[in-house]
Amino acid sequence: MKSRRTLNIGLCGLGTVGQGVWKHFGRFRADLEARLGARIVLRRVSVRDPRKARGVRVPASKLTTDPLSIANDPQIHIVCELMGGTGTARQVTLQALARGKIVVSANKALICVHGAEILAAARRHGGHFLFEASVAGGIPLIKAVREGLVANRFPRIYGILNGTCNYILTKMEELDTPYASVLREAKRLGYAEKQESLDVQGWDTAHKASILAWLAHGVWVRPEQMIVEGIERITPADFRNAASLGYGIKLLAIITRDFATNEIGVRVHPTLLPQETVLARVSGVFNAISVTGDVVGTTVYIGRGAGQDATASAVMSDLADAVALLLHGKGAHFMGEDRPPAAKGTRLAPPERIRGRYYVRLTVADQPGVLARVATIMARNRMSIASVIQGPSERAGLASLVLTTHESDERSMRGALRALTALASVREAPLLLRIGDFGD
């Protein structure tokens, strides 16, 4: 018989996700108590402003404005950090781990920047750090990569990890509408934050890519070491051009590893995906991730990547794992503190080894000879042109010149972009998109 132990949970943060956890906690607790035979109590909740109106009612006796008091409360076994940010959240996390507690986190920015330190703290003090909700919202992707596909090495993982961007891109394509007006509408509907730059410039996706790269390859890659490009400069014309070539456009995180050279690539950029690809058809706020393992082949995971309920679902799965860990010992083998074994001897792929095909849109003077000059620059940079689309520009009096290339590499492409930008007949910075012919 299992002993009827009481396990206390402290919730730091009562924003969107925290309220989601609170909302679903009653049934979740009843199920878990019936199954595991322990008493589970949501004991304390920290908020910044106890008087703020919220969608859920939390008894005043449970509320505190001091999240560190939760981290340090010897009665609390599991700390659920849903505040966000990398300041107090880091302190709360490290202090809770220093006391041997289990910390459940949805804070991708914190993990991306301080993951190594946090996981070392968990290891050192015998605690655990669980973060299913930090990547791909409700999709149990971290568990899939870490446990379900444990027998695999991962030559390629790529996916749509930011619902805001996918919503914007979907609407731009469907409605043939410019970025700015779709963004406005997305803000109005709550699908985009008031401060949208973290999402639309690709940084949120980069945080998640960093976590996935660590899970798959055991190395921390910081966003500033990646190629990170956002979606702000994409136009409806790019969708039309892409469609005419058989592609859709998605903001992807792409994590590759070449097991011959042991080179790892982590990048985030808008990508032309063949229209028949499953991911090209994932629309709106949904996330989708393609995980290729060397044993299992390619598996794909689709679901809501954000939102109160989907994220709460992931947080609660970590809470269930945490409860099981506390009741039954260190059974879940690939949880938080374990470092994947594959990290030895890896290095980041240098630009000349990141290969692919490219789509370049140039806004040029509408005059003869421009294509010749552009083609000369491409040739000088050893880039072979696959197709050319010429048409009117959205800017009056100018023309649009769209090139796609055969396979080349980032160094060559950067050289070509520098030279193209310097051309007098090129009237604004070239827009570069990459083509993702992944073959599945």
Add this chain to the structure above:
Amino acid sequence: MKSRRTLNIGLCGLGTVGQGVWKHFGRFRADLEARLGARIVLRRVSVRDPRKARGVRVPASKLTTDPLSIANDPQIHIVCELMGGTGTARQVTLQALARGKIVVSANKALICVHGAEILAAARRHGGHFLFEASVAGGIPLIKAVREGLVANRFPRIYGILNGTCNYILTKMEELDTPYASVLREAKRLGYAEKQESLDVQGWDTAHKASILAWLAHGVWVRPEQMIVEGIERITPADFRNAASLGYGIKLLAIITRDFATNEIGVRVHPTLLPQETVLARVSGVFNAISVTGDVVGTTVYIGRGAGQDATASAVMSDLADAVALLLHGKGAHFMGEDRPPAAKGTRLAPPERIRGRYYVRLTVADQPGVLARVATIMARNRMSIASVIQGPSERAGLASLVLTTHESDERSMRGALRALTALASVREAPLLLRIGDFGD
């Protein structure tokens, strides 16, 4: 520090999947030993015929022809049952569990028929029974439903669970070719078994549906309690008709639960899926499962549902869980022996409560008045016709009459089918397909 314990694995069966496990075991063991600090040994392997030529070389000293000796070997901690069948496999499983061992199984037929007995044995003797490989091959679907989505109840799970059927249906549609010739080609390529009936008549899918229903709802539903219909009578014309209505055709397992009435539905049948649905586009031998949770919303999982490597990947993830369980105690909370808590008070939905839209293809005498007689029968059975496609039949001198209906139920549909079959002008048994307008 972890103690350097030795854990011994016994492998019963060295067919396709067993050879896959053997092939990948070296690297898997090295990874796992580095991570978990134990020694892991594949100690014995049982085969029916030790002299048979195989794709892998197993030292003669490890081989036995007696799988029960592995189940009863006190040195062996984990028994991996990959023989198939429900006779010896059941004995091996029960004897290993009776000795408190962990059993890893890919044997969906065994679990479907004897799951309750097996899980009770695991519970009684403190062992564990793990079966990730039994459903959806390499996709970590069981872990997703059981652990990743633990905070959810599941109003609907549906999916493509048989790669052979999906391959046949995909080729029939792509090549506009009859069932029999696609089946012949599938057998030649190794995508269909010589004895194909278990797959094409839907029984293999039913076994997997039974396991998923248990995972989601805690009740065992036997195939003979389900609607189980296969793909043998589908024709290229059905694909053309479906396409003209905006649908593809997939063999689906559909598991529903109405939480208001607590009624569970489990059925397997060819289904018209809207072409824009992700699952409608999953082609060839791939499996795909849509899991709707009441908290997370809809998540979708895609990957190879069979084959040596994909299935071995799933078996090895169970082996990793088994090793962790043995080293660290009963940590993995929702493994085998736990009964989902949601089973209380459920009952199977009676036919009149299984609602949906229908596609009926009739082969009729090419003469006036047939549609009127058919329409009268539909009306008498309270079925409302949504569309009619009349055309030539593939049988000379006869006509094809295809009806789709508005929403109705299985009881009404069965009544209508009986009356239609009895009509003199209806010249062969009606073909019934169901329409899956699931909305995601």
